[in-house]
Amino acid sequence: MTLSPQFLDELRARTHLSALIGRSVKLTKAGREYKGCCPFHDEKTPSFYVNDDKGFYHCFGCSAHGDAIRFLTEARGLPFIDAVKELAAAAGLDMPAPDPRSAERAERATGLTSASEAAARWFTEQLQGIGGADARAYLQKRGISEPLAKAFGIGFAPDARGKLKSALASFGDDTLVEAGLLIKVEEKEPYDRFRGRLMIPIRDQRGRTIAFGGRILDQGEPKYLNSPDTPLFDKGRTLFNVDRAGPASRKAGRLIVVEGYMDVIGLAKAGIDEAVAPNGTAVTEHQLERMWRLAEIPILCLDGDKAGQKAAVRAAHRALPMIAPGRSLAFATLPAGQDPDDLVKSGGAPAVEAVLANTKPLVDLIWESELAAAPLTTPEARAGLRQRLGDLARTIADGNVREQYQSEFRRRFDALYAAAPPEPYRGGGGGQNFRSGGQRPFGRGGRSGGFQPPLRPATEPARAIGRGGIDLMLARAVLAGLILRPELIGDHAEALSGLPLPDEALSGLRDAMVDAIVTQGSLESTDIAHILGRAGVGSTANRLLGTNGLAFSFLRSDADPLRAARDLGEAIEVLATRPAIDAALAEATRAFAASTDEAAFAEQQRLTLERAEAEQRLLALLGPEDE
Template sequence: MSLSPQFLDELRARVTLSTLIGKSVKLTKAGREYKACCPFHNEKSPSFYVNDDKAFYHCFGCGAHGDAIRFLTEAKGLSFIDAVKELADGAGMEVPAPDPRAAQRNEQQAGLHDVMTAAAAWFEEQLAGIDGTQARAYLERRGISAQLAKAFGIGFAPDSRGRLKAALKSYGEGKLIETGLLILVEDKEPYDRFRGRVMIPIRDQRGRTIAFGGRILDSGEPKYLNSPETPLFDKGRTLFNIDRAGPAARKANRVIAVEGYMDVIALTKAGIDEAVAPLGTALTEQQLERLWWMAEVPILCFDGDKAGQKAAVRAAQRALPMIAPGRTLRFALLPGGQDPDDLVKSGGSSAVEKVLGEAISLDELLWRAEHEAQPLGTPEARAGLRKRLGDLAATIQDGDVRYQYQMEFRRRFDEQFGQARRQPYERRPFQPRQQRRPGQPWKPEPEPPLRATHAVNQSGIEPRMMRAAMAGLLRYPALLAEKNELIGSLRIDDEALVSLRTIAFDASFSGVPLEKESLETILREAGLGSLVEELKATNTLAFSFLRGNAEYNRAVHDLSATIDALAAIPSLDAALREATDRLGMETSEAQWSEQQRLREALADARRALTDLAQGGDGGGV
């Protein structure tokens, strides 16, 4: 039966969740919510909460979470449609009449489930019989006991093209073909798909067999053969062992994703039941969603060989756009060349728990993978690393998490390779005029401070010039990435402006153009809202980039020239003082020329900055 989202939303709205759950669970009022001991796992102190306003329940102990329909399916074992019918009766609503086509599909699927159930039972019979001798020996070598095989429903498909077809002939060839048990080839009789293989049932969340995985006994190919996609089986949405792992994950408050069937079975052998596996392919977005439904931070535990590590990186990159606060992944790195089965055999559950306990975070895995991707001995290679990290962070959809990843990758990069910064020049105190002794080289007197420079900071830059430049960067943040070295070298004495620059740099390290609205939001969230407003109101100077009606190219050109001048002036000033000191020690024509050149360059930079501040274009810096 197909039910519309509107009907289901109306049904949930009419049900008081606390009343429904209170029929079977003793609830206690706790503020605007209700609490109780969880009905899904054993506990002595309440960690199960019911919220009527949001219409969901949640257990902080085992992670059980859902709405009214989910409660009836999980707690009472009702099917989805039976749960809907029970709720609709209590809410005075009529369940819509079934769509004839949907009813036909449901009836058809019910028949297919019967076929798969019969096939699973037949495979188990073959494993226990004389034909299953070799398969039983294989399972024994793998350390899979008869009890464990029974728990997973493991069976055996004899090496025959027609044994299963004959055993299930009462269901008709059509259904056997539709479930993927028979292969239909043009101009040939349909024949059994699985032959000479250990058969592992793939079950849905309700424990119904929907497909099979077959493991060959000898060295033939393919080693594993899965059912094709059918009306019952969507490979990209299914996880092996989800029926057994779901309840175990709620109890353990974790879920572990491994590479294959045997890895899951090996962990079960070690007492770890909350393990699942994709079905021969990389984890899909739908499978990741199912993992997050089972636990907020699933642990991915892939083989320790190169293929396993590549699979972990692919999974990390696929998950990155989907992560959010409280929703991420961790990665358990197995020793080189080992898989979970090897680990269980060599060290038992304690060895597995040690590896799981040392699982690394998603950002750590990505950093390691990109850092080790190629040698980083050249500036170009390091720039490539920085770009790749920025591109990865840019894929994250959640803005807050994206910003945190940008900051974290920037921190790691700077910690590893350092950040080029020019050290502030320490201005020497003014010395009074001294008499020159006989034979002492002539030394120019230091220039007295001018009135116009009384209000400058240590860099020799008037503070309002620096504030104007920062205000310009708020309006045109694209320059943060284009001129990051020069902006990073600016000598700023105002701690608030230094904080703004640091946070703005982190925001620009994203691999995508930074918009001014996004930058303002980031700065406000960092507690710099009042400074942002002050800078937006800056209008004491006539810089073109501070005008609301400025032509874009002119404003960006002038802001770029202003940054050039602000970076050049302190450097030129320091160089001029050093040249003057050298001139005092030993006079030469070359030193006089150098001093004169520096004086003219410094004057030009100051003149350009003044011209820009008065609305000109600076004439070039």
């Protein structure tokens, strides 16, 4: 099924947004808009506004923003296509006809979902039967009440090879094997995958069972047995308890990430429902994206032992390239030897809240882990620390955040290992010092005179920049890169809005991009041409794509997407900071000429080096001459 931009525009135009949102949020008229208490966070004074004319909502308290489709996906947890279907039905629009392959996949997924739901019901029946006595005793021992077990759909799989197979025979062996409920080995008869285990359903955002986690009741391995990946279930993309945690996280204003199923259930015993867990794997990029849909800064609550801390560092490194303004991670460390369930048993919700109140930001975790990675007793080891920190910071795709991390790591490193300030030059034997007009101190700038950055070979791209003007060339490349990758516009909207563009046409194109991201929340490649054309800057965009001749890495069609995103952010950062650096350098040069003291000279030297570094960063984004 293909949803064209025209179809989605028509759908938004036919949807009365205040009526849609008013079904679940009490709205009152406020001029040409409606206002009410935000459904995405707790508040007593309304700061949530709905504008029917422009077709979007905005909360000035938590910055929630979007259109009708986004409201259904964020507030009600609907998948995108389901949200579109619901709006289309209400608006009297026919959905585009699905292609035969899509229809076949949808029909197969429906069968697998039905089989999984039937298995979940059967497992809960077995828990309440005679054979479930040991499982019920286990739940009682863990302090899991019957209502809580029912809320999570907990069941029991008897220790038999064919009872589930017989109970669900109407679905057929092939469907049960594909759903991960039976195991088929070569030519042997399929048999039940889960036997003699407490069964915990894994549900999607809509609360439909898509897989299971089975915990053994006694001693044995594996302790947990999970469903395999199926057409319904991808363990690297799914979060356990996301169906219950979605609404709870919006109400609580936070999301807690723990290690396992029983940790989530343990927190629920204390009334903390905004918790999720990965499915027996390290946290993946897809799971991070799902977490950020629920909270800007999810809290990873991991064990205090070495394994837990290693897991925290792995998650931090995996998240680093993806962080952005208002999107990060925090880390809470549990007392040694305790998991969330132990904490709830010993101190209840207050004990958990005490741990969650003492979180560590992502930057601190990375700094501390790198600081402790190896002894730092030699200059080489300290240089290695600085290089590792720099390498990690450079993985951040968002230019503004990357710059802040680089600056913060430099500040912390210098605070620990900064060299003593140089002594003023005193001459040979009590002669004139530097301040009084004597010889300048020796340094990187040579035996006398100011600092000079090292000369670089004049490549053809460098000569092109010199001929065409660096700011104009770079501005054209940046805007061309954003047209090619419009999904990155939102990450850089704030920096874009303040860019000093030397051309009125480029400014108009930039403004259209920023306006689009403000009104729509996100952009896709299929949308951008239509949006820019509607804003009257389509011809400017076409000329830009057709005439930009510099081989910037992020303009190549074969560029790695992550590398392209990182390099484009770097280019935006350079373009945004160059005017400030140039102005500061000019001021420092005037100050040095007026006073000729050491502080003025040091500041001029620092800014000269910073400007040279910015140019080197820019040249690094240009392709080799022979490409």
